[in-house]
Amino acid sequence: MKKFSSITRVNSRRISRNKKYIRIIAVTVLCLATLMIVPVFIRSVVAMVVAPVNAAKTWLYYSGQSFPQYFRDRSALLEKIRVLESQLAQESGNAYTIKTLVAENQELRKLLGDEGEQRILASVIGRPGMLPYDVLMLDRGSKDGIQVGAPVYIKDNTVIGLVQQVTASTALVRLITSPGFTSTVYIIGPNIYTTAKGIGGGQLRVGVPQGITLSEGDLVVLPSIMSGVYGEIHTVQSIPTEPEQYGFVSPDIPLTGIRFVSVGTTPMQSVSFEEAQQILQDIKTSVFVVPVPEDVLIDTQASTSTATSSREDNMVVP
Amino acid sequence: MFVRASFFLLLVIFASTGPVPLFLLAVGIYTVLYEGYEILLLAVGIDAYFGYNMGYSYTLGFGMLLLVVHFLRPKLFL
Missing domain, CATH: 2.40.10.340 (Rod shape-determining protein MreC, domain 1)
Structure with a gap:
C-alpha cells in the first residue's frame, strides 16, 4: 500500500511537470502569435510603459533643473578638474579647451547641414x-x-x-x-x-x-x-x-x-x-x-591671374 | 509578492535603459527564482518595440530559458 502511494506521488509529480512544459510552450506560442497578429497594439502599449522611463532618463541627463544639474555638475566638475590638472601639467593653458570647442562647433554645424538640406x-x-x-x-x-x-x-x-x-x-x-x-x-x-x-x-x-x-x-x-x-x-x-x-x-x-x-x-x-x-x-x-580658401587655392584661372599680376609687379626692366 | 513585483519593474527599466548584459543576467536570476510567465510578456514587448519586424529572438529565447530552468530546477534543488 505504501509502495503504491509512493509510485502514485512520483507519477503525479511527473504529470504535473509535463503539464508545466506544455504550458510554457503554449504560452510562448501564444505570445509569438500575438506579436505577429497585433504588433502595432503591443508597440503602443510598450511605448506608454517606456515613455516615463525615457522621460526620467532625459530629465536626469539633459534637464536644466537644479536637482539633476547638481549631479551632472558634480561629475562634470570632477572631470574638468582632471582635465585642467592634465592641462596644467602640459602647460597648454586653454588651447585644448578652445580646440575641443572649435571641433565640437564644427561637428555640430556639419551635423545640422550648414550647407544643403535642413x-x-x-x-x-x-x-x-x-x-x-x-x-x-x-x-x-x-x-x-x-x-x-x-x-x-x-x-x-x-x-x-x-x-x-x-x-x-x-x-x-x-x-x-x-x-x-x-x-x-x-x-x-x-x-x-x-x-x-x-x-x-x-x-x-x-x-x-x-x-x-x-x-x-x-x-x-x-x-x-x-x-x-x-x-x-x-x-x-x-x-x-x-x-x-x-x-x-x-x-x-x-x-x-x-x-x-x-x-x-x-x-x-x-x-x-x-x-x-x-x-x-x-x-x-x-x-x-574640398572647400579650399581662395587665397590658398591655385587653379587655372586664379593661377593665371596671379601669375600675370605677379609678373607685372615683379617685372624688372634691364 | 512585493519583492517579485519590484524585481519585475527593475527588469522593465533595464530592458529600456540597458545595459543589455545586466538585463539578461537579471532575467536569468528572475527566471531561476520565480519561473514566471511574465518574462514572456516582457520579451513580447521588447520584440515589438525594439525589434520591429527584425525577429522574435527575445520571445523565443525567454521561452527556451523557461523550459531549461524548469528542466534543471529539480537538479538545482530549488
Missing part, C-alpha cells in the same frame, strides 16, 4: 549594447518634427539609419547595419552596384563575385539618399575557392562613440535607377571636392 539635431540616449536590438534611441520626437522614415546622419553626410518609430519626445532609429537590413550600394573603385547586408555591430557586408577588384579604402555610397556616403571598406575577405568575396564596411566613428546625430526633415522616398545615377554622380563629384 536637419534636426538630436542626442543619442540609447545605443546598441544599451538597448536589446541594434537600434539607436534619440531624445527628439514628433513634437520636434521628426518623422518616420527620415534618414539619420553622423558627420555631414554619413547615413547610418532610418527613423522607424517616433513618440512625442523620442525616436527609435533602425541602423542600416542591423542584421537583415538590405540596401543597394555603389562602390566607388570597382564602380559597381551591389547589395549590402547589415551584420550588426555597426558593420555592413557587401558581397561581389570573384574577379572584381575590391580594395580596402573603396568608398561605399547609398545611392538612394542625397549625399549618402556610408563609409569605406576596411576589410576584404576573399577566399579563391568561394564564388563570392566580401567587403566589410563601417563608418569612421564607431557606434559606441556617437553622441549626436542629425535627422533629415523629410522621410525617404524610393528613387528610380535614373535618379540614383544622378545622385551618385553628384556624390562622386562632391566627395572629391
Whole structure:
C-alpha cells in the first residue's frame, strides 16, 4: 500500500511537470502569435510603459533643473578638474579647451547641414549594447518634427539609419547595419552596384563575385539618399575557392562613440535607377571636392591671374 | 509578492535603459527564482518595440530559458 502511494506521488509529480512544459510552450506560442497578429497594439502599449522611463532618463541627463544639474555638475566638475590638472601639467593653458570647442562647433554645424538640406539635431540616449536590438534611441520626437522614415546622419553626410518609430519626445532609429537590413550600394573603385547586408555591430557586408577588384579604402555610397556616403571598406575577405568575396564596411566613428546625430526633415522616398545615377554622380563629384580658401587655392584661372599680376609687379626692366 | 513585483519593474527599466548584459543576467536570476510567465510578456514587448519586424529572438529565447530552468530546477534543488 505504501509502495503504491509512493509510485502514485512520483507519477503525479511527473504529470504535473509535463503539464508545466506544455504550458510554457503554449504560452510562448501564444505570445509569438500575438506579436505577429497585433504588433502595432503591443508597440503602443510598450511605448506608454517606456515613455516615463525615457522621460526620467532625459530629465536626469539633459534637464536644466537644479536637482539633476547638481549631479551632472558634480561629475562634470570632477572631470574638468582632471582635465585642467592634465592641462596644467602640459602647460597648454586653454588651447585644448578652445580646440575641443572649435571641433565640437564644427561637428555640430556639419551635423545640422550648414550647407544643403535642413536637419534636426538630436542626442543619442540609447545605443546598441544599451538597448536589446541594434537600434539607436534619440531624445527628439514628433513634437520636434521628426518623422518616420527620415534618414539619420553622423558627420555631414554619413547615413547610418532610418527613423522607424517616433513618440512625442523620442525616436527609435533602425541602423542600416542591423542584421537583415538590405540596401543597394555603389562602390566607388570597382564602380559597381551591389547589395549590402547589415551584420550588426555597426558593420555592413557587401558581397561581389570573384574577379572584381575590391580594395580596402573603396568608398561605399547609398545611392538612394542625397549625399549618402556610408563609409569605406576596411576589410576584404576573399577566399579563391568561394564564388563570392566580401567587403566589410563601417563608418569612421564607431557606434559606441556617437553622441549626436542629425535627422533629415523629410522621410525617404524610393528613387528610380535614373535618379540614383544622378545622385551618385553628384556624390562622386562632391566627395572629391574640398572647400579650399581662395587665397590658398591655385587653379587655372586664379593661377593665371596671379601669375600675370605677379609678373607685372615683379617685372624688372634691364 | 512585493519583492517579485519590484524585481519585475527593475527588469522593465533595464530592458529600456540597458545595459543589455545586466538585463539578461537579471532575467536569468528572475527566471531561476520565480519561473514566471511574465518574462514572456516582457520579451513580447521588447520584440515589438525594439525589434520591429527584425525577429522574435527575445520571445523565443525567454521561452527556451523557461523550459531549461524548469528542466534543471529539480537538479538545482530549488
